[in-house]
Amino acid sequence: MNIIKKTITGLLLLFVLLPLAAQEKPDTVYIFRFVTDKDMFYVPFSGNDKELARLEECVERYRQDILAGKIPLHVDGWCIAGESEADNLAMAKVxxxxxxxxxxxxxxLTEACFVTKNHSGSGDYVTVRISVPKVATAAQKDERQQAGQESADTQQEQRETEESRFVAEQIRADSMVVVHPEAYVPAETTGTAAEETSGTDSYTLSLRANLLRWATLTPDLGLEWRISPSWGILVNGSWTSWSWNDKDRRYALWEVMPEVRWYLGEKxxxxxxxxxxxxxxNYKFSGTGRQGDLLGGGITGGxxxxxxxxxxxDFSLGLGYLNADTERYDVIDGVRVRSGNExxxxxxxxxxxxxxxxxLF
Incomplete structure (x- = not known):
């Protein structure tokens, strides 16, 4: 009789514990390591392939909630290899x-699925954190209702505390790992490949102002469109018009300068x-004035x-050729009188x- 009772009790415990054992706790923090001084994401490097496989499995499991914005992916980039904090933040962003x-x-996925933050210091890696809601069993729910346990906000704080503790432990472990640049550099990795995966840092629009022009009282503004990390298309324009001494002195100018650039190096x-x-x-600083057209071009560097x-x-210098068709004139009783051309x-x-x-963006 005792054997029967023990058998029935064991079966009951088994049926109660099976649902709890079947629940898999999803991984919530994933760490991807980078070679020092490099911004390329080498998938086979330092276990990144296994970590990526685990992350993909978790993303696949919660794909609908992630795409719907219910479960965001928190991405944190870290870098300590730069010469300054700005360099570290720029590398971490890439x-x-x-x-x-x-x-x-x-x-x-889409960019809207991510919440991104970048940091200077701690290491050379990127963490991806997924805050997956915990699913309670029916028995656990009854217990919480009966015991009057803490609110959903408190539970969320506990989850975040556990995840922060896990990230801190991983950061301490990362600081003990010495990664050498020559540890893994695949032969097929080229600058072109890096450019193609540059993400949101590639296609930017910038406003430009040449301070040398402004110093000569010549307002100058321009735009640059970085169509890729290595190529940019820009145009600058200058305009000014000054006259004094009853228009006996004159300084007027307008210029338009389009340019195509090729950016070099890792940065x-x-x-x-x-x-x-x-x-x-149109210049007239003495008795004779000069006005005309200019046309030219050349190569630039900077x-x-x-x-x-x-x-x-932006520090730049241009070398090339200019052609100026100039007309000389004198001002007599307020009237310009042509005196020659060259x-x-x-x-x-x-x-x-x-x-x-x-x-700008």
Whole structure:
């Protein structure tokens, strides 16, 4: 009789515990490591492939809620390899975009599925956190109702605390790992591949102002469209019109200068380009004035120094050819009297700039 009772009791316990054992606790934090001084996402590097497989499985399980915005993917990028905090934040942003691009391509997600933050310090990695709601069994729900347990807000705080503790433990473990740049650099990885996965950092529009022009009382504004990380199309325009001493003195000018640039290097800071310039001028600083048309072009080169996330300083110099058809004139009783004309050719510096660049989006 005792054996029968023990058997029945064991079966009852088994039926109660089976639903609890069948519930799988989903992984909520995934860490992807990056080679120091590199922003490429090497999937086979340092276990990233296994971590990506786990993340894809979790995303597939909750795909509908993720796409509906109910379960966001929190992406945090980290970097300590830069020379300054701004460099670290810029590198962390690119790394976050690499991981997001991988998920967008593999899982069909969108940018709206992510909540992204970037940080300077701690390590060279990207974490993806998924806050999956816990599903309680019917027995647990009855217990919570009877015991009057804490509210949903308190439960959410507990989940976030556990996840933060897990991330902190992973960060401490990451600080003990020494990663060498030569540890894994696949042969097929090229600059072109990096550009194609640059994410939202690629296609930007910036407002430009050449401070050298403004210093000569010549307002100058321009726009640059980065159609990819390596290529940019920009145009600058200048205009001014001054006269004094009853219009006996004159300084007037307008110019338009379109340009195509090719950005070089890992950080895409150095560049070379080709420019074209056209405009008209009217100068009279002494007895004889000169007015006419100018036309030319050449090659440009320079460097963009990042100041903040949105501001940069662009130092540029252009060398090439300019043609100016000039008409000389004198002012007699307030009337311009033509005194001759000439054509001038110039080969050498044709443009210089110390330009403030403001990234609009």
């Amino acid at each position: 790394r976050s975009n690499r991981v997001k691009s991988e998920l967008i391509i593999r899982q069909g 895409k800071a150095w560049y070379v380009g080709a420019m074209f310039k056209a405009g008209q001028f 460097y963009q120094l990042r100041l903040t996330e949105a501001l940069s300083m 054509t001038k050719h110039w080969i050498g510096p044709v443009n210089a700039g110390v330009t403030l660049v403001w990234k």
